[in-house]
Amino acid sequence: MLSAKSLFQEILDDDESFRLFCSIAASGETQGGWENARIAALVPASEQQLVPKITRHGADEDKHGRIFNALMKKRGLEPVPVPPETDYTMLLERQGIGVAHAKLKADQPLTVQDIITYLAHSRVTEQRAAEQMVMLRKYFADHPQVGKAVRMISGDEDNHLAYTHEELLRFAAEGQGRFIQRTLRECALAEIRIHRDVSLAVMDRMGRILGWSRARSALLAAGIHAVYAYERFAGWRRMVTLRMPERRNALGGPATPAPEFV
Template sequence: MLTAKGLFQEIIDNDESFRLFCSIAASGESQGGWENARIAALVAPGMAELTPKIVRHGADEDKHGRIFRALLRKRGLEPVPVPPDTDYTMLLERRGIGLTHDKLRRDERLTEEDVIVYLAHSRVTEQRAADQMDMLVAYFGDHPELGRAIRMIDDDEANHLAYCHEELLRLARAGHGRLIQRTLRESALVEIRVHRDVSLAVMGHMGRVLGWSRPKAAVLAAGIHAVYAYERAAGWHRMVGLRTPERLDALGGPAVPAPAY
């Protein structure tokens, strides 16, 4: 019987599939670090109080990229180029979600609406990241090779999600509720499609590396489509709700260092 834990165990146990998994993860985290650094540098003048938190968010993402690259080094592996069809961040951008890299490369101040769009987009994508890391911790939190790294990343992702909830609620109270609600819904509906497409692409690449049979690949693809069908019908709602988080001011201090990485 195929299980998520068994699938990830198979990927982790093979050097080439592990190499691809960590390379994709490191690339995505590094892109997130760059994006947050640029947003912090260009943040709207009236929202300068957010700058230290955005800087902290970017520093965390950079740290996660270093952690995944360090996991590769521990096995004596080098990163591989990320297949374009697995590039979650860029696929979201191409579908109009978040702030474009072209905008972030300009030395022009962002507007308040830009910052709200960034936060709403982050609330959706951080939900996905937090859910995925929670799953990995549940399965591999005690793993001798991965456990410490994924627990550290999981804690950071929980902080990022709490930060997005808290800041969006504050901005909603300040009169931006309709923009926030509209952006959250648009972002969530696009994100679940991109997540489906990226998941199919990743499983396709993994299947070729690991030599999966056609029936096994078909079962995995059917499972991905089933998750998408559920999320399209109702599951996306979990990505758009806002509530006061248990962790208040979650990004209010400096980034927690990871000296081992």
């Protein structure tokens, strides 16, 4: 039976597919850590109260990268180079989504609109991350090998999503509502397209590693296209709505360490 649980279990059980999965995840999280660290260093004077939260966001992303690398190490595996077509974070940046890396590599303070752009980008991508981790937590929260990692990362992604809602609502109350909604919509429509392309690329790689039949690969590809069609029609709207989260000030403290993984 083809299901999300059986698919991930198959990837988890094979060393090569597990290594590719963890390598892609670790690379994306590490890149996110770098981006947040640079943004924290360049926050404009008027928004300095955000620096500790952005710093924690980056520390969480770095921690997730270390966790995925540690999961590989426990199985005696080394990371593999990430195929460019599977590099979700870099593909988003190349599409102009989020704060451009040219700005992050400079030493000039960002503008308030840059910070809003960062938050909108994070709100969209953290929605995707939180949903994916909810799925993994549903099936693998008690798994002896990856259960602790899934629970920890899932909790962090929920915090990140809550934080972006709260901060964007604050900026909206300050008169930035139209810019926020325009930026969220642009990010969401780009994200769903890139998520489709990356999903197809990852499944193609996994299929070659695991020896999937053409019929099975075609079925998975059709499912990915169906999800994209739904998201392009209406599903993207869940990524642009804003509501005050139950979890307030979610990034108001230090990052939670993960000593069992590093």
